[in-house]
Amino acid sequence: MPHTYRLEQYAVNEYFLFIDDVLVDEGTPEGPYPSSSPELAFRARSVFVDSVTEWDYIRWGEIPTPGSGDFDSEGDVDTRDFFYFDECLKNGGPEADAGPGCTWADMDQDGDVDFRDFAEFQLIFNTTE
Numbered sequence: 001m002p003h004t005y006r007l008e009q010y011a012v013n014e015y016f017l018f019i020d021d022v023l024v025d026e027g028t029p030e031g032p033y034p035s036s037s038p039e040l041a042f043r044a045r046s047v048f049v050d051s052v053t054e055w056d057y058i059r060w061g062e063i064p065t066p067g068s069g070d071f072d073s074e075g076d077v078d079t080r081d082f083f084y085f086d087e088c089l090k091n092g093g094p095e096a097d098a099g100p101g102c103t104w105a106d107m108d109q110d111g112d113v114d115f116r117d118f119a120e121f122q123l124i125f126n127t128t129e
């Protein structure tokens with residue numbers, strides 16, 4: 001069963017871990033993050049059940065606003081945002097699930113990243129950086 005994990009860290013001394021938007025853990029990180037060898041430890045109640053963990057989307061930094069076109073959350077839509085928009089578009093298309101990593105590029109918020117989204121992206125694209 002797929003789940004959504006979200007780890008939020010504030011300053012260096014406070015973190016919150018959500019699973020499916022439910023707060024499951026909070027506290028003080030054991031070390032600085034990000035680092036060259038970050039580690040996230042999971043503990044399960046049942047150790048006899050096989051488990052496979054796959055990450056669809058890992059991101060350090062501020063999570064972009066859905067449908068904003070602003071990948072780097074800098075308040076603009078420019079060439080840097082286009083680099084990642086293009087990646088979402090290449091892996092997307094009409095009615096293809098945009099996934100959590102591309103919700104910021106789903107300009108019309110219909111769940112995909114397609115050429116309708118690209119048309120809206122172009123309208124707010126600014127070439128000055």
Ligand SMILES: [Ca+2]
Nearest residue numbers: 070074076077
């Ligand atoms: Ca931006």
Ligand SMILES: [Ca+2]
Nearest residue numbers: 095110112114
């Ligand atoms: Ca669409």
Ligand SMILES: [Ca+2]
Nearest residue numbers: 106110112117
């Ligand atoms: Ca869309």
